[in-house]
Amino acid sequence: MESSVSDEVAGFFNALQNLSTYPEEMPTRTNTREAASNMIAAFKRVDFNLKRHRADLDDKIEGTVAQASDFVKQIASLNMSIQSLEAGGASDKANDLRDQQEQMVRKLSEKMNISYYTNEHGSMVVRGPNQALLVDGKYAASIVTTRDPETTLREVTVLDSENNNARNITDFIDKGEIRSLVDVRDKVIDKLLNGNNQLAANIVYHVNAAHRQGFGLGKYGESVGRDFFATSPDINGAALNLRLSDAVQEDINAISVAATPNAPGDNVIVNEILRLKDQRIMEGGTMTFNEYYSNYVGELGLDIERSIHEKEADEIILGDLEKRREAISGVSLDEEAVNLLRWQTAFAASSKVITTADEMLETVLSLKR
Secondary structure, three states, rough: OOOHHHHHHHHHHHHHHHHOOOOOHHHHHHHHHHHHHHHHHHHHHHHHHHHHHHHHHHHHHHHHHHHHHHHHHHHHHHHHHHHHHHOOHHHHHHHHHHHHHHHHHHHHHHHOOOOOEEOOOOOOOEEEEHHHHEEEEOOEEEEEEEOOOOOOOOOEEEOOOOOOOOOOOHOOOHHHHHHHHHHHHHHHHHHHHHHHHHHHHHHHHHHHHHHHHEEOOOHHHHOOOOEEEEEEOOOHOOOOOEEHHHHHOOOOHHHOOOOOOOOOOOOHHHHHHHHHOOOOOHHHOOOOOHHHHHHHHHHHHHHHHHHHHHHHHHHHHHHHHHHHHHHHHHHHHHHHHHHHHHHHHHHHHHHHHHHHHHHHHHHHHHHOO
């Protein structure tokens, strides 16, 4: 199982603790560089995985939008079929198609917020987010995804039947599966990416600031100003571009530990770096590195738990609404069984009356004989 960023950050500071005890020992220096490399790998792994999930969601948005567009076209096609059957006097078949159309509208509403009604010609009219016209008679708009020029992520666009007049409706979709996918992609994952980058950037900045003040061993025993880490100046690439500095990568003697030149047992600078672990550096000086990591990961857990509760509540409401709809428009088997018994009893009573009348008539005729 891969270690978390928090575990690897702790491992890095543990290695620094050992280096503080044995600052001139080569194994402890090697171990420190290895622990730093593991921490770098953890930051990069989180960055990669989050971006992979974002790309997967982007693809899923494209597929869901394609499904919604297909529902729109089916609704418009059913409009034409219903009108044709109505004109030919086949109202029963038209009603069957209306049921199918209602199912298509229901499926479309699961993808995004819509409104719909039947116009004076008996055709379904459907409008999407921001009142974008999706269906009117035989007219069917196309719902597609286009790439945002800055983020390269997909946005939802409505095109008219001639594939013209592009209208971006992404920000106006406030319900349905598409909205959920966009929110996770643009809000949840971006928040986690930013948290990962912020932590990486702050560790680099503060470790380097202390490390530059110190002296190493060997040819680095009389020089200062070296960074321990290197990364991109752009905060958005802090984790992706994180690496060891060239000097530390090439030679473990470049790791600055001492505050004075040519002093193998001096551990003042490494102790300065060690103190960073418990300093409130993050979020305007209110959190340590570990507290910051726990906070932004914990917020994700709370968001997930809140979403589960909201889903459960929505399922209860949905189930209740479906029962009410069936009560209004559906057929109750219990009610039909009661009616069948009532009609059967009425038939039996009628049959008895007819039988009795027939017997009375036979009796009267026999008297005349």
